[in-house]
Amino acid sequence: MVLGLLWAMLTYWTWTQPRATRVRIYQDGKVYAELDLMAANILHVTGPLGDTVVEVAAGKARIAHDPSPRQYCVKAGWLTQAGQSAICLPNRTSIELIGNQPRSYDSLSY
Structure with a gap:
């Protein structure tokens, strides 16, 4: 019983990600803007193919x-967890969600 509870707690603690507080928008590899996720906003980012529209809400x-x-970046849908990203390679635009805690390492950021 105790072992099962301990296993459940460790699984939850290991697999949960912190909520994001900000979104960082990149254009051509440079930071274009950083926005608060709690403030509703729509931002048009101009790239080589035209405008990419980034929406922030709730x-x-x-x-x-x-x-x-x-x-592909549009199909990624709504991002909510710190560390998630959507990348539009042909238009050289991407977004990344950032939280209060330092970024954890995974196979992509290692």
Whole structure:
């Protein structure tokens, strides 16, 4: 019983990610803007193919529109957890959610 409870607590603690507090927007590899996730905002970021529209609302962010042909960054949907990102390679635009705690390492950031 105690072992099961300990296992459940460790699993929850290991797999949960902190909520994000800010979104950092990059254009052509440089920081374009950093916005508070609690303030509703729509930002148009101009890239080589046209405008990428970043939407922020109620503690989450997404790329609402992008002129890239495959729309992978738009299909990523709403991001809520620190460390999540959406990248629009053809338009050289990306967003990354940032929290209060330092970024944990994974296979991509190692």
